Amino acid sequence: MQHRVTRDIITFLGHFTTHQSKYRRIKSFPRYLVQNKRSVTSFSNATIYTFCLNHIFHPCLQMLKEGDTINHPYWPRNLSIPNYVANDRSMSEILVFLFSVSGILLLATWSLTGRKVSGSRLSGGRRLALCWFTVCGFIHGVIEGWFSLNYTIIPEDQSFLSQLWKEYSKGDSRYAIADNFTVSMETVTACLWGPFSIWIVVAFLYNHSYRFVLQLIVSLGQLYGAVLYFFTEHRDGYIHSEYGHPIYFWFYFVFMNILWIVIPFILIADSWCQLSACQSMFDKAALKGKSKRS
Secondary structure, three states, rough: OOOHHHHHHHHHHHHHHOOOOOHHHHHHHHHHHHOOOOOOOOOOOOHHHHHHHHHHHHHHHHHHHHHHHOOOOOOOOOOOOOOOOOOOOOHHHHHHHHHHHHHHHHHHHHHHHOOEEEEEEHHHHHHHHHHHHHHHHHHHHHHHHHHHHOOOOOOOOHHHHHHHHHOOOOOOOHOOOHHHHHHHHHHHHHHHHHHHHHHHHHHOOOOOOOOHHHHHHHHHHHHHHHHHHHHHHHOOOOOOOOOOOOHHHHHHHHHHHHHHHHHHHHHHHHHHHHHHHHHHHHHHHHHHHHHHHO
16 A cells, blocks of 8 residues: 555656646645755655645646636636736737837937937947837837736737737736736836936937936836846746746747846946046046146
8 A cells, every 4th residue: 555655646746747837836845845844754655645635636636627717828827817808919910010110219219320419420339229228218118108007907908008918928927917016117117217218318319418327227227127027036936927938938028028137237337437437537637626726
């Protein structure tokens, strides 16, 4: 009897370990062992068997039973979104819109920044940075602004931007359920970093003295928000996406958000260098003034 129970447990655990992406509760058992400072050998076969039944087998059976009634494509699969209405626009339509508008804004900004500013032309790198901030202004102000205003109705709404968010939610379902962190973060981003991004473009075009201060503030805000975005989901165990999916996880969740870590980091370093150079020149001028007076 003891050997049969052990064999059943090994077979059972092997099956669900193979399907961890679907049945993530398997992770709760080792966590339970660590928290209670116990080893597997300290448990009887009956204890392990009971734990598996209560914390893995029965919940998974319940998930399978509920599978026929799940009306959405989001993870975790037992997520409750009672008012969800499926998109009537395809993924390709939504992505073509997003990248087409972004491409038009990039080209327009590149053309606009080609003119002389205070008698000199902006460098290629500076023009690319301004293209970035223009696209940020659109994404933060319009797309994320839509979410911050309409997050309560997005699952059932069929307007284009709501469908865009429902499509993106396949990579992060926190947007479909109006998670407190995402609502707070996106509201701050839409209200501050959207308008400030456009302000940066104007400041560079008119050569305002505070342009690098603005660039530093916005880039720090973007970097901070993106780090929190990834870290909070990491703490949750990446349960709000189909882990490892090439489009929904790697493209939607990872790639489309890691840009707001890499590029702001580069722009923060750029602002640091520019502001440090200005302070150095100011200090030298002040030192010369003191030496002349003395």
